[in-house]
Amino acid sequence: MHLPPLRAILVRKATGLVRCLGAANFFLEGSAMSDEPKTGPFGLNPTRIMILLMGALVLLISIGMFLGGPNSYQALRDASNAAKEPTAEQLSGD
The missing domain is CATH 1.20.5 (Single alpha-helices involved in coiled-coils or other helix-helix interfaces)
Known part of the structure; x- marks a missing residue:
């Protein structure tokens, strides 16, 4: 054998x-195959979504600062209300 x-x-x-x-x-x-499928260079994952959300928040804050913020809005409302009432010159008739 x-x-x-x-x-x-x-x-x-x-x-x-x-x-x-x-x-x-x-x-x-x-x-x-144990490899995960490739999503490409522009694929979204949780990290990239968080970065995009943070960028949108920064953009929103920047636009708000450029427009003057909430204090400018309140001043605009006060001026609008004051413009609705006649001035002293308009009341005297001059």
């Missing part, structure tokens, strides 16, 4: 083990 060398047995066992692990990985993850 001829017995194969020990090295050949170990190689066959290791190859079978690798195939079993690959099959288990396929069934557990649902695909043969």
